[in-house]
Amino acid sequence: MIRKTILALSLAASGAAFAQVSVTIDAARPGPVISKNIYGQFAEHLGTGIYEGMWVGTDSKIPNTRGWRNDVVGALKDMHVPLVRWPGGCFADEYHWRDGIGPRDKRPVKVNTNWGGVEENNAVGTHEFFDLAEMLGAEVYVNGNLGTGSAKEMAEWVEYMTSDSKSTLADLRRKNGRDKPWKVDYFAVGNEAWGCGGEMTPEYYTQQYKTVTTFLKAPRDNRPRFIASGGNDHDTKWTDNLSQVKNHISGISFHYYTIPTGKWDKKGAATGFGEDQWISTVKNTLVMDDFIRNNVAVMDKNDPQKKIGFFVDEWGTWYDVEPGTNSGFLYQQNSLRDAVVAALNFNIFHAHAERVRMTNIAQMVNVLQAMILTDKDKMLLTPTYHAYKMYVPFQDAASLPLSISNNGAYSVGSTTVPQVSASAAKGKDGKIYVALVNTNPNKAVDVTVNLSGAKGGKLNGQVLTASAMDAHNTFAKPDAVKPAAFNATATGGKLVVKLPAKSVVVGAVE
Ligand code: AHR
Numbered sequence: 001m002i003r004k005t006i007l008a009l010s011l012a013a014s015g016a017a018f019a020q021v022s023v024t025i026d027a028a029r030p031g032p033v034i035s036k037n038i039y040g041q042f043a044e045h046l047g048t049g050i051y052e053g054m055w056v057g058t059d060s061k062i063p064n065t066r067g068w069r070n071d072v073v074g075a076l077k078d079m080h081v082p083l084v085r086w087p088g089g090c091f092a093d094e095y096h097w098r099d100g101i102g103p104r105d106k107r108p109v110k111v112n113t114n115w116g117g118v119e120e121n122n123a124v125g126t127h128e129f130f131d132l133a134e135m136l137g138a139e140v141y142v143n144g145n146l147g148t149g150s151a152k153e154m155a156e157w158v159e160y161m162t163s164d165s166k167s168t169l170a171d172l173r174r175k176n177g178r179d180k181p182w183k184v185d186y187f188a189v190g191n192e193a194w195g196c197g198g199e200m201t202p203e204y205y206t207q208q209y210k211t212v213t214t215f216l217k218a219p220r221d222n223r224p225r226f227i228a229s230g231g232n233d234h235d236t237k238w239t240d241n242l243s244q245v246k247n248h249i250s251g252i253s254f255h256y257y258t259i260p261t262g263k264w265d266k267k268g269a270a271t272g273f274g275e276d277q278w279i280s281t282v283k284n285t286l287v288m289d290d291f292i293r294n295n296v297a298v299m300d301k302n303d304p305q306k307k308i309g310f311f312v313d314e315w316g317t318w319y320d321v322e323p324g325t326n327s328g329f330l331y332q333q334n335s336l337r338d339a340v341v342a343a344l345n346f347n348i349f350h351a352h353a354e355r356v357r358m359t360n361i362a363q364m365v366n367v368l369q370a371m372i373l374t375d376k377d378k379m380l381l382t383p384t385y386h387a388y389k390m391y392v393p394f395q396d397a398a399s400l401p402l403s404i405s406n407n408g409a410y411s412v413g414s415t416t417v418p419q420v421s422a423s424a425a426k427g428k429d430g431k432i433y434v435a436l437v438n439t440n441p442n443k444a445v446d447v448t449v450n451l452s453g454a455k456g457g458k459l460n461g462q463v464l465t466a467s468a469m470d471a472h473n474t475f476a477k478p479d480a481v482k483p484a485a486f487n488a489t490a491t492g493g494k495l496v497v498k499l500p501a502k503s504v505v506v507g508a509v510e
Contacts, residue, residue, distance in 0.1 A: 020496070021408060021447045025424040025509075026401040027432055028453025032354040034425055036082040036395035037139065038346070039388060042314060042360040044089035045124070046115040046367050047329025053365035053374045054132070055124050062377045066131055067123070071379045072365060072372055073135050079371065079389045083139040083185065085313060085360045086129050090114040090196035092188075093147030097157045100125020101176050114196065116328025126161065130182050139185040141313075141360070142224075144212075146190030147198045151212045158187060162218040186358070187224035188313075189213060192255060194238070197229060205229065206241040213248035225250035227311060231295070232256060239295040239310075243302035250307075251358065254295060255314040257368075258285045258341055270319040270333040271470040275441065278337060278469050279412040281317065282439045285341045286417060288315070289348045296355045309357035312349070316362045316369030317341055330367050334382035335472040336481055336502060338369050339464050342387040343437045343504040346394065347423040353399050373473075380478040383471075386464050390483055390506040393433045397425035400432065410440040419445055420499070431508040434459065441469045441502040449495045451509055456495050459488040461507020465500045 043050055056062045056069050063070045087095050091114055099108050100122045107122035133140045142161070144154040156169060162181045163170040170181070189212050190197045193205040200208070209228045218224060228245065230252040231238035242252045260268030260277040262284060268277050295310055319332045342361070349356045361384070365372045371385040408419035421437040432454055438445055449456060463486035471481045486505055488497045499505055 021420045021445055022405045023422045023447055024403050024450040026452050029401055030398035030426050031401060032399055034350050034353045034394050034397050034399050035357045037358040038349045039395055040083035040358055040360040041081050041364040042085045042362050043364045045087050045091045045120060047331055049363050049365055049367040050124050068132050075372055075381060076136055079385060080392050081136050081138045082395060083141055084133055085141040088143055088191055092143035092191045093145050093197045095145050097126060116326050127176060127178060141186040142184055143188045143191055151215045155215045158216050158218050162222045181222060183222060184224040186227055188227040190229045193229040202237045202241040210245060227251040227253055230254050236295055236298045239298045243299045243308055251309040251311040253311045253313040256288055256291055257318040259318050267318055267320050271335055271472055273470060275412050278441055279415045281337055282417045283415055285344050288345055292352045310355040312359040314362045315359060318368055333472050334370060334384050335470040336383050336466045337469055339383035339387040339504055340437060342384050344421050346391050347421045347435060350399050350423040375475050378475045380473045380475055383481045386483050387504055390462050393427040394425050397427045400424040400426060408445060420447060433508055436499050436505045438499040438501060438503050444501050445499050447497045447499050449497055456509045457490045459497055459507040459509050461486050463503055463505045465503035
């Protein structure tokens with residue numbers, strides 16, 4: 001027995017694939033719905049994330065619709081973006097909404113003090129943002145300004161956006177071109193209150209939150225759900241304080257970024273990294289599960305009826321910026337490793353779907369772990385974009401209980417992570433979908449998929465993989481990393497999926 005265990009451990013330590021990893025799915029017992037908003041996006045006034053990357057203005061030669069570039073909007077529509085958070089981030093706590101309404105040539109020019117000290121001409125404001133959201137068919141998450149704003153300023157913004165009355169603010173909205181009120185699905189009071197949002201304590205912020213939300217009055221049938229700014233590390237004090245708030249709270253936000261080295265002053269490069277940083281990136285991603293588990297345990301104590309959601313409204317990889325780019329613009333390449341990080345996070349979020357009802361990757365275009373990179377009139381889709389698109393069937397699907405047995409371990413030096421990550425759900429189309437990730441960049445693995453309560457003779461879907469760990473798309477080769485068709489058929493009643501090294505597979509089991 002002891003010898004067997006030692007053999008198993010040494011196989012694991014050598015990084016060898018176990019003969020058969022087994023994934024068992026209980027299709028007869030659907031669990032909580034995986035909110036489509038787990039696949040939410042984040043667009044901040046940061047670098048070329050909005051200006052250039054999405055907004056080019058109505059006079060641009062780049063084909064656009066009312067200023068928004070057609071190629072980018074089209075690609076985002078194709079990946080079914082369910083929700084967009086705007087205007088920040090740290091930017092939100094210095095954003096004054098009145099600067100972004102009225103004729104664009106009359107709007108004030110400010111300095112974006114958080115991000116590169118560049119000029120912010122306010123060309124994208126409330127009307128432009130809602131226009132984008134409407135084109136995408138996405139829900140809207142507006143982040144209010146607590147840091148340099150006030151309850152009054154936030155209350156007036158909410159009135160401007162949601163009121164159907166003849167109030168001066170509602171009439172101003174009409175004068176500016178929008179007759180009907182908009183639906184603001186979510187509204188947050190400040191961002192990162194512990195840091196760029198004002199360096200507050202959890203107790204101080206919680207009191208501020210309660211005071212401000214008392215005054216955020218919208219028509220009863222058009223009331224946003226309010227979100228409080230929460231924590232970002234192992235300290236659950238933020239969640240503890242905020243989950244005791246009784247009124248006007250639908251979610252507590254949480255931020256966590258994957259940094260290969262774990263060090264902010266030397267994070268690691270987006271490409272050209274070694275296997276040590278591949279595995280550390282995977283390991284640092286999997287910590288998300290602990291963060292959610294610990295915070296949810298606190299919420300279960302304070303909010304047993306589960307009224308409040310845990311919203312990871314900023315997450316993703318954060319690398320050293322690309323050499324030669326403005327360090328305030330947070331521009332980084334995006335490789336197969338990023339797609340693996342995204343898929344691992346999706347599988348974690350699905351497992352906590354009961355509380356995790358929204359997440360927002362940072363950020364949608366040209367910033368951090370982006371879906372899309374642009375260079376003037378050119379655009380490319382990143383491996384992360386492809387992962388999002390592959391996972392579309394999980395949006396609003398019912399999660400299915402799943403267990404993994406005989407999982408292998410992938411190790412480099414003293415760092416070890418599980419080789420396979422998996423998730424399953426019953427899609428809105430009635431089909432059962434399975435997502436599998438192989439974290440090992442060197443070895444394929446056979447995964448037996450056992451399905452109880454449904455048929456499971458074959459798997460039809462797509463695989464995302466490449467020969468190099470840092471394989472990525474460039475403007476010269478925009479399709480270097482893209483999904484390919486993937487199928488597996490049962491033999492002898494057994495469905496075995498041959499999961500390639502460093503890959504993500506998503507498919508329907510039929
Ligand atoms: O996403 C970039 C920045 O990261 C956001 O503005 C801020 O909230 C976080 O620190």
